Amino acid sequence: MTELRNVEADLARFRTRVLAISLVVVLCFALLLARLVYLQVWRHEDLRAQAESNRTSIVPIVPNRGLILDRNGVVLASNYSAYTLEIIPSKSGNIEQTLDELSTVLDITARDRRRFKKLMDESKSFESLPVRTRLTDTEVARFAASRFRFPGVEIKARLFRNYPYGELASHVIGYIGRINQSEKAKIEDDDNQANYRGTEYIGKLGVEQSFESQLHGMTGVEHIETSAGGRAVRKLASNPATPGNVVVLSIDIKLQKLIEDMFGERRGALVALDPKTGEVLAFVSKPTFDSNLFVEGIDQENWQMLNESPDKPLLNRALRGTYPPGSTYKPFMALAALQTGTRSATTLVNDPGFFMFGGHRFGSPENERGGIMDMNRAIVESSNAYFYSLANELGVDTMHDFMAPLGFGQITGIDIQGEVRGVLPSQAWKRKYYKRVDQQKWYAGETISLGIGQGYNSFTMLQLAQAVATLSNNGVKRKPQLVIATQDANTHLRTVLPAPPPEDLGFKAENVAIIRKAMVGVTQGGTSTRVFAGAGYVSGGKTGTAQAVSLGRQEKYNAARMEERQRDHSLYIAFAPADDPKIALAVIVENAGFGSASAAPIARRAFDYWLLGQYPNEADLVAVSKGQAAAPLGKSLVASEVPWPRGPMPAAPQPAASAPKSGG
Numbered sequence: 001m002t003e004l005r006n007v008e009a010d011l012a013r014f015r016t017r018v019l020a021i022s023l024v025v026v027l028c029f030a031l032l033l034a035r036l037v038y039l040q041v042w043r044h045e046d047l048r049a050q051a052e053s054n055r056t057s058i059v060p061i062v063p064n065r066g067l068i069l070d071r072n073g074v075v076l077a078s079n080y081s082a083y084t085l086e087i088i089p090s091k092s093g094n095i096e097q098t099l100d101e102l103s104t105v106l107d108i109t110a111r112d113r114r115r116f117k118k119l120m121d122e123s124k125s126f127e128s129l130p131v132r133t134r135l136t137d138t139e140v141a142r143f144a145a146s147r148f149r150f151p152g153v154e155i156k157a158r159l160f161r162n163y164p165y166g167e168l169a170s171h172v173i174g175y176i177g178r179i180n181q182s183e184k185a186k187i188e189d190d191d192n193q194a195n196y197r198g199t200e201y202i203g204k205l206g207v208e209q210s211f212e213s214q215l216h217g218m219t220g221v222e223h224i225e226t227s228a229g230g231r232a233v234r235k236l237a238s239n240p241a242t243p244g245n246v247v248v249l250s251i252d253i254k255l256q257k258l259i260e261d262m263f264g265e266r267r268g269a270l271v272a273l274d275p276k277t278g279e280v281l282a283f284v285s286k287p288t289f290d291s292n293l294f295v296e297g298i299d300q301e302n303w304q305m306l307n308e309s310p311d312k313p314l315l316n317r318a319l320r321g322t323y324p325p326g327s328t329y330k331p332f333m334a335l336a337a338l339q340t341g342t343r344s345a346t347t348l349v350n351d352p353g354f355f356m357f358g359g360h361r362f363g364s365p366e367n368e369r370g371g372i373m374d375m376n377r378a379i380v381e382s383s384n385a386y387f388y389s390l391a392n393e394l395g396v397d398t399m400h401d402f403m404a405p406l407g408f409g410q411i412t413g414i415d416i417q418g419e420v421r422g423v424l425p426s427q428a429w430k431r432k433y434y435k436r437v438d439q440q441k442w443y444a445g446e447t448i449s450l451g452i453g454q455g456y457n458s459f460t461m462l463q464l465a466q467a468v469a470t471l472s473n474n475g476v477k478r479k480p481q482l483v484i485a486t487q488d489a490n491t492h493l494r495t496v497l498p499a500p501p502p503e504d505l506g507f508k509a510e511n512v513a514i515i516r517k518a519m520v521g522v523t524q525g526g527t528s529t530r531v532f533a534g535a536g537y538v539s540g541g542k543t544g545t546a547q548a549v550s551l552g553r554q555e556k557y558n559a560a561r562m563e564e565r566q567r568d569h570s571l572y573i574a575f576a577p578a579d580d581p582k583i584a585l586a587v588i589v590e591n592a593g594f595g596s597a598s599a600a601p602i603a604r605r606a607f608d609y610w611l612l613g614q615y616p617n618e619a620d621l622v623a624v625s626k627g628q629a630a631a632p633l634g635k636s637l638v639a640s641e642v643p644w645p646r647g648p649m650p651a652a653p654q655p656a657a658s659a660p661k662s663g664g
Contacts, residue, residue: 060197060198060199060219060220060221061198061219061220061221061222061238061239061240061241062159062198062199062219062241063216063217063218063219063220063241063242063243063244064079064159064217064241064243064244064489065079065159065161065176065215065216065217065243065244066214066215066216066217066243066244066245066246066247066486066489067079067246067247067489068173068207068208068215068246068247068249069246069247069248069249070248070249070251070252070253070256071248071249071250071251071252071279071484072252072253072254074253074254074644075164076163076164076165076169076173076249076253077161077162077163077173077208077291078161078162078164079159079160079161079162080159080160080162081157081158081159081160082133082134082135082157082158082160083134083135083139083140083155083156083157083158084130084132084133084134084135084155084156084157084158085102085106085130085131085132085133085135085143085153085154085155086128086129086130086131086153086154086155086156087116087128087129087131087152087153088128088129088152088153088154089120089129089152090152091151091152092150092151092152092153093151093152095120098150098152098153099113099116099131101149101150102131102150102153105142105143105146106132106135106139106142106143107132107139108131108132111299111301112131112132113131114299114300115296115297115298115299115300116129116130116131118297118299118300119178119297128154128156130158130296130297133158133160133296134160135155140155143155160295160296161175161176161201161295162292162295163175163290163291163292163295165253165257165645166290166291166292167288167289167290167291168253168256168257168260168288168645169251169253169256169257169260169283169288170206170288170289170290170291171205171206171283171285171288171316171318171319172206172207172249172251172256172283172416172482173206173207173208173291174203174204174205174206174207174208174209174210174291174416175203175204175205175206175208175291175292175293175294175295176201176202176203176204176208176294176295177201177202177204177294177295177297177298178200178201178202178297179196179199179200179201179202183202194219195216195218195219196216196219197219198219199216199219201295202216203215204294205418206316206416207247207249207416207482207483209416209417210415210416210417211247211483214244214245214247214486215244215245215247216244217241217242217243217244217245217489218241218242219241220238220239220240220241220242221238221239222238222239242489242490243489243490244489245486245487245488245489246486246487246488246489247483247485247486248483248484248485248486248487248494249280249482249483249484250274250279250280250281250481250482250483250484251280251281251282251283251482252281252282252610254609254639254642254644255272255281255282255606255609255610256282256283256284257645258605258606258609258615258616259272259282259284259602259606260284260286260288261621261625262601262602262605262616262621262624262625263284263286263589263602263625264624264625264626265287265625266286266589266590266592266598266625266627267286267287267311267312267317267589267590267591268284268286268317268587268588268589268590268592268599269284269285269286269317269318269321269460269461269587269588270282270283270284270318270461270585270586270587270588270602270606271283271284271318271461271462271464271465271480271585271586271587272465272583272584272585272606272610273465273466273469273478273480273583273584273585274469274582274583274584275469275470275472275473275478275575275581275582275583275584276473276478276581276582277478277481277499278469278478278479278480278481278499278500279481279484279499280414280480280481280482281583281610282585282606283318283319283482284318285315285316285317285318285319285321286317287311287313288313289306289313289314293306310565316418317461317588318460318461318462319414319416319418319419319420319460319462320418320419320420320460321460321461322420322422322423322458322459322460323458323459323460323461323546323569323571323588324453324454324455324457324458324459324546324547324569325453325457325459325464325544325546325571326452326453326454326544326545326546326547326569326571326595327382327384327452327453327542327543327544327545327546327571327595328453328464328468328542328543328544328571328572328573328586328595329451329452329453329457329544330378330379330382330387330451330452330453330542331379331471331515331518331519331542331573332402332403332406332408332467332471333387333390333391333394333399333451334375334378334379334387334390334514334515334518335402335471335507335511335512335515336394336398336399336402336403337375337390337393337394338375338508338511338514338515339402339507339508339511340394340398340402342390342393342394342398343375343390343393344375345374345375345376345514346374346375347374347375348372348373348374349372349373349374349378349383349385349386349389349390350371350372350373350385351364351370351371351372351373351378351383351384351385351386352370352385353370353385354385355384355385355388355389355448357388357392357444357445357448358444358445360445362384362385362388362448362449363384364383364384364385369381370383370385373385373386375514375518376514376517376518376521379515379518379519379521379522379526379542380518380521380522380525380526380527381526381527382526382527382542382543384452387451387452388448388449388451388452389451390451391447391448391449391450391451391452392444392447392448392451394451395447396425396426396427396442396446396447396450397426397427397428399447399450399451400424400425400426400429403424404424405477405503405505406466406467406470406471406477406505407463407466407467407470407477408422408424408457408459408463408464408467409421409422409423409424409458409459409463410424410463412462412463412466412479412480413479413480413500414462414479414480414481414482415480415481415482415483416482419460419462420460422458422459422460422463423456423457423458423459424457424459425446425450425455425456425457427442429456430442430456453544453546454546454547461586461587461588462480462586464571464573464586465480465573465584465585465586466478466480467573467586468573468574468575468584468585468586469575469581469584470505471512471515471516471575472516472540472575472581472584473581473584474507474509474512475504475505475506475507475512476502476503476504476505477502477503477504477505478499478500478502478503479499479500481497481499481500483497484496484497485497516540516578519540519541519542519574519575520538520539520540520578522540522541522542522543523535523538523539523540523541523574524538526543527543527594527595527596528541528543528572528595528596528600530596530630530631531596531600531601531603531604531630531631532600532604532631533630533631534631534632535604535607535608535631536608536611536612537576537577537578537607537611537612538576538577538578538579539574539575539576539577539578539607540574540575540576540578540581541572541573541574541575541600541603542572542573542574542595543571543572543594543595543596543599543600544570544571544572544573544595544599545568545569545570545571545593545594545595546568546569546571547568547569565590565591566591567591567592567593568591568592568593568594569588569589569590569591569592570588570589570592570593570594570595570597570598570599570627571586571587571588571589571595571599572586572587572595572596572599572600572602572603573585573586573587574600574603574607576607576611577611582610582611583606583607583610583611585603585606587599587602587603589602589627592627593627596630597627598627601624601627601629601630602624604631604632605620605624605632608632608636609639613638613639613640614632614636614637614638614639615636615637615638615639615642616632616633616636616637617633617634617635617636617637619633619634620632620633620634620636
């Protein structure tokens, strides 16, 4: 019996164990089944996408960047394709060793190395960075044969920007460059990251920067089937990229080049506008720079040369350079007198060659004849004494309130970035500008020099050009406009950008007529008579000479004894034809002396080109560029017959497969 009970106990324990094991097995199968259901049902779409991604990859298609054209269709910025040798630093190991070994296969110069290291400093290590661009087919084949030796190094086909005229209009056109970290952050903030996949370049300056959204286009994608090794096997689907729009500028590049040539090696700026529309006809800043230097990443030598040059070629003088306007301010002072009722045009003021105020003598330039001045004669002969006394009568705040609507010391709103405001002084401005209490008080003597465009006055040529355009347009102000149209790259449908609405400043017509008549007198019997002798039109203008440095009370200006950069600036404002202005401009030639000697001759030839279709001959061009010409020398050329481009141009890259003094 005992044995029987033991057998039954063993059987009971066995059955219990079998049951437990069975339950465990069933539970395991249940878990497997649940996992299978989870993977096959709940995770089906997700896992299918993962499996597909292991088999396929999505490759962005970078769009062709839009062209930039001048108003007549001349291409100012285009694209070309080329092979580049690129390194991903995070995958290539020792960079110096990699570069040394690459040098045995391809020609890599010291400049290539320095540029590559500069890009490394500005980028993240996982980015692909070019070490050589524009490889030939032979160089591509040579590297392909040795590619196995260089992990993290590859050949890529890239689109590059080309500026066919190099330095011409570079401040207007701008340039593109590699996207930096701050620009990446901005792209992400604007939810535009998807459109910049695969794009490594972005507009940095000028129209390239300000119209980036138009020029960039829409990035496309390709779905590629890949092998286990990651190599492309075949294309599964494609959504093509949409090229960027063509951007059409208002400038006439032939006029732009003529003006840049007339500056020669001198520094300065000129802005020419259509008074009726606000279109910018020329936008010159000298010296210029070659925009092509920045496309592939500028090397240290060129960057240092541009950045450290005393001539400041990277400064857009037309947009960001501020200068005292000198005597070009006088017509606007006279208009302020008429509009505010401070003086009539017939009020007579004696000009003995100086103006005394507070025991201080404010002088006039030596070439003034002096005598009894009415408003017309004061403008024509550029009387300082007349406008010294007028400034004293108006006061600084009245001058400020009248000049601000004309655009002095204000942002004009031109359609490229980077504009500066300059300084239109007032008592409130001085209190805000100076920190020390003893410097915040406005003194009556400070008002006097403002009347002749000196003192705290500091404006851009863009502001001065807008002001003279407004005056010539009978007080109707137009916002300057550089881009007048865009054009779809596929349909070629052109969309004209509407001009901003005009603003009527409310000047009395008779007052504007008085000032315009006086400015015509400047060209007919005043300070710019010699320059406009024989012109086939009548124009209005005003010469100006503005101090570059201040002189002591007892000092007398003598250009011959001063360093070149301390000499007076030469300015001129003008409009033409006088009865129906089609062009208005402001020009400054830095440290070049009287306005009639250097600035006015440039304006004369710009008008001849725009209104008469005339182009200066070679001898005349040289004379103007040296400040040695008045009226045109010899016979002018027919502008339409002048070869374009005129003069040497860089070849486009080939695809690889005292008292302040102001005188007239």
